[in-house]
Amino acid sequence: MLKKLVSLSIVILMFFSCATKSPDGGSTANSSNSDTELLNLVQKQTLKYFWDYAEPNSLMGRERFHPDGIYPQNDPNVVTTGGSGFGLMSILVGVDRGFIPRDEAVKRLTHITEFLKNADRFHGAWSHWINGETGKTVPFGKKDDGGDLVETAFLTQGLICVREYFKNGNAEEKKLAENCDALWRSVEWNWYTKGGEKVLYWHWSPDYGWAMNFPLQGYNECLITYVLAGSSPKYSIDRETFEKGWSRNGTYTTDKKKYNLPLFVKHNGSEEYGGPLFWSQYSYLALDPRGLSDKYVKNYFDLNKNQVLIDYKYCLENPKNFKGYGKNYWGLTASYTRNKDGSIGYTAHSPTNDNGVITPTAALSSFPYTPKKSMDFLKFIYTKPEFIGVAGPYDATSIQYNDWVAKKYLAIDQGTISPMIENYRTGLLWDLFMNAPEIRTGLQKLGFKSKQHHIN
Template sequence: MKKIIIFLFASFMLNSCQSQKTVTETKNTEISKLTDQQLMDKVQKDALKYFWDYAEPNSLLGRERYHEDNIYPQNDKHVVTTGGSGFGLATVLVGVERGFIPRDEAVKRLNTMMDFLAKADRFHGAWSHWINGETGKVVPFGRKDNGGDLVETAFLTSGILMVREYFKDGNAEEKALAQKCDELWKGIEWNWYTKGGEKVLYWHWSPEYQWEMNFPLQGYNECLITYILAASSPTHAIDAETYYQGWTRNGTYLTDKSKYGLPLYVKHNYSEEYGGPLFWAHYSYIGLDPTGLSDKLIKNYFDLNKNQVLIDYQYCVENPKNWKGYGENYWGLTASYTRNNDGGVGYTAHQPTEDRGVITPTAALSSFPYSPKESMNFLRFMYTQKPEFIGSAGPFDATSIHYDNWFTPRYLAIDQGTIAPMIENYRTGFLWKLFMNAPEIKQGLKKLEFKSEKYNIK
């Protein structure tokens, strides 16, 4: 009798595994038949789930992280991320524009978000890096980082402005939403963050620790959008001198170095040989269109970003550390979760000078405007050849073929939030048009002597 039971159980398990294998193979075959456009639709829809299905339940803003393995540090499911929520706003707009989510439902959600932000802790108009989604109170990002975070505020504000522009000519409820966005934007005291009039912006200010974080925003990294918004503010603007003295370091951030025959144009902070982690080509450019964009020092921001991305790609193809899997279909280094030496999960800013054999999907996927062929190869490879790397909200945050197909079944808002917007900018320029056509942005760019024929900025 016992042998019969064992035989029946073994037969059941074998049939179950075979059935599951058949389902997986069928699903992979179906995905492999998708056109490029359909595959881009799919990954955009998947990434949208992070901000639509997994939003913080009270504020409806983006949670700092979502873990499918249900392991959360410090039980932080109510921790809202300011910058990631800005990318989330852009993602929601993509969802509305593409018909993935109903417009009226999005408007209701966005109203809840703006009402929450209006009541949340602010520090001379700037929000903190993290906010408690239930109370609106600051959640310290670090011991002294418990006040205003100007860079995270900039990423959020970029999204707020795009929401305003998208709905400002709509029905009564949509116009009311746009007005809320406008008031939030005008309440940010960008010039306060010059620490009493210095010709540079500072990242942090805390009522308890004042300027002790002491982090001036100097290029080149992900912070360009902070200066663009600060110069564009209709209420608390900085002058052009602050941009050129502070951000460009009086022009000394330029370089004549190249890698793989590709000019770098600027000295990427901490990584002058290869360029920094790829999020530097994404965060500031969710709304800011680099296409043909120039200022007094940079002839074309698109070339700057494109070269950084292609240098990263060429590095992964060259694969000097001989990581298994690296190549034309599997590439992209940027900040994300990582695999620690002990096999545990950590966090680091992956880049050629900090390469741990971990590929972060958002790196290639958010680079579509700069590397459409290479990014599409990566996208198709992930969905057809590495289904284990795909979760309910798209590709997981960090992966490694080298370490026996290791991945972390987790998501971060700042990584998942750039995927749908940057793919949409590649496809239609949708978000770029919204942001670049905002009247204040046009004026701010002119003040800083930026030029763009595409948007008639001269």
Template sequence: MPFLLLFLSCNSNDKKQENKISESKSTAINPDDPLLDTIQKQTFNYFWEGAEPHSGLARERLHMDDVYPTSPKNTVTTGGSGFGMMALLVGIKRGYVTREEALSRFEKMVDFLEKADRFHGAWPHWLNGETGKVVPFSKKDTGGDLVETAFLIQGMLTVKEYFKNGNAQEKQLAHKIDQLWRGVEWDWYTKGENVLYWHWSPTDNWDMNFPIGGYNECLIMYVLAAASPTHPISKEVYDQGWALNGKIISKDSLYDIPLVLNYYENEDADIGPMFWAHYSYLGLNPKGLKDQYADYWQLVQNQAKIHHAYAVENPKNFKGYGDSLWGMSSSYSVNGYDAHRPGNDLGVITPTAALASFPYTPNESMKMLHYLYTEQDSLIGKYGPYDAFSLEDNWFVPRYLAIDQGPITIMIENYRSGMLWNLFMQNEDVKRGLDKLGFTYAN
């Protein structure tokens, strides 16, 4: 059914486009449903057709209403571009583009990244897609962003593995990626301490002051930092900085499902937004991944199960929540951009939360996919499901974010074939990093 545009209104973070949403019941579908192909192609096209044309990188956001109040349309996201690189590999596998077409795009992306602003080897969160210059993410966030760099490197190393044994042109691309990987000064971002810091700015130095410890979306950063062949961190940085000398371990449960790790320090048992179970695990395979602190498959699968159980219980009685409508993450919302989770539930569902969880909860994720495409198709646009919606407030926004669309393409492929997991996990540097940190993992 076509959507009915009602009105545009402003809030403190962004303009919102308000739309009516239909109400209906959903049913489960077969795991082999062709909707998997449909949504993978649509979300892939965010990074193919919707890419910033000069750089080939992923636009931070695409607004189908063409209103960009917070950042220019030519702003590209480094982390989201790492996701986009992995999505392009899915495009080759699924026949959306040829290997040669994708190679040409990868060359454009990597050539741009070679010339773009870097700070001790780390790229900023945002770049101008035409000039390669930093676009401030916030007032003092004007330099290197080690977390976004990790997401980008995760994607680049996956591409390297795909092309490293190819023809001369493909091997040259793999070599260029390897040089960029070797240039990231992970150890410098410790400031000489046993913890990694998120940001450094040439104008504001370490003023952002964000040491990264305790569980969140950043596990991949510590793994890559340990894996670096040129600027590695020690295991002590991981144990003391990330794992907080063991305090990261949780004995709590929600819905009789173990949390495994603490999501928030000094708070009662709570669960994080679902992107914490996605971003680090687009290439890093949680199946069989264990260390002294966690079984990571149990961790991420349990997080998805808790989000689903919360929606079924629906303690706040929000309209529509249930077995086929679930999952919260960072996204647009009725109050602007927000990080949604059971402890911060505004009645907003973010489709990527359930749809990027296919490897963890295939039945529950399939029900959500079926519900969206058969019962709520006003929520579907050119590049797949829109970023967020609320049946409670009768609202959705016809806009997309790279960091939400990319995990859908990638994690559905990991569910279907394991492609991205297999490529990333075969990288020899990654294996050495995991070994160094004391992980066991599937070979």
């Protein structure tokens, strides 16, 4: 198990000139802390979600973790496919930074791949939710009880990163890499074109077929699905499917600007401001946006950076006059939220859906795009003891509502923080993924270029 964070006195001696401890056991700190130690701290704490608090049978990432132990019925054993992919990448960061022993991580990751091998699959794709005790599908909705291609993509990018990290290691590590490779190769991406349509579909159910009827069209969080589908050694899509499906034959581009910043593409349902910030994160934990371009987007890094800056500038403008919003407290994305009656719900916060709740993962997972602004947020949030718990910053917070906090965690939120910070610091996951041979081939086939990784 990842060691518990050290006591207050040791934290002071080892790391900071001044620190406090949150009521729930997480370390907090004031602005005198060094940037490096704060980055280490938040990466180590958020890793705990997938290491200390993983579902005990599968060792996958729980859909959610409630430190108080109060869950909806059966919820503690529900694991999430996409969030677990983020968890795989978080574990790699932990190994690379020495937060967890390499050999223990290999055993943990091998166990996870064996579980995935035996879990329910639908033409190679996993369901959104899986029972961590049985490997059986847990329906995400009435008709959403089969393959989820987007969640599968989020998981698969993690599997490829694990494969690349361990493929030249010892015998046990090579076996883990082989497991990851076999899982990735067996996903039937092209089957999810619903009989050969020039677009990918999100869901398929053995009971309801294509009834969900959700084509993957840009722009949202799903780009990585097309990249993996185009890169598959056995079940690949062609370039036409990418251009007609994802890019809508180029009709998803826009000349609109906000705060004098070009949006570049039409964010689905959020064309004025751009969508929730997870759209700039989920596909880009592994896919490196730096210097990445295609026929319609000249630089995906600029696209993502502008989306984050628009979110930031909106919070500074603060048109609804919410208390606390400013350069140290910003970031709107999907998370738990505070309902009007004070209860806890869930929503995709964005400038067009803003109710006074700030989600820490929004700014923290934006480090590659806005390092100074994200660091200002990081320094501030760790001076708020009530906002920090046993696995890092809680999922959702609000100064507007008297320092309200959802003392809960979600895999998809905690899971992006450590990988995106690491990509900012070293480019670890970006380099692993972009150097995978079939990814390079697939990107070229779909018409991508990457100056950073010499893909032409």
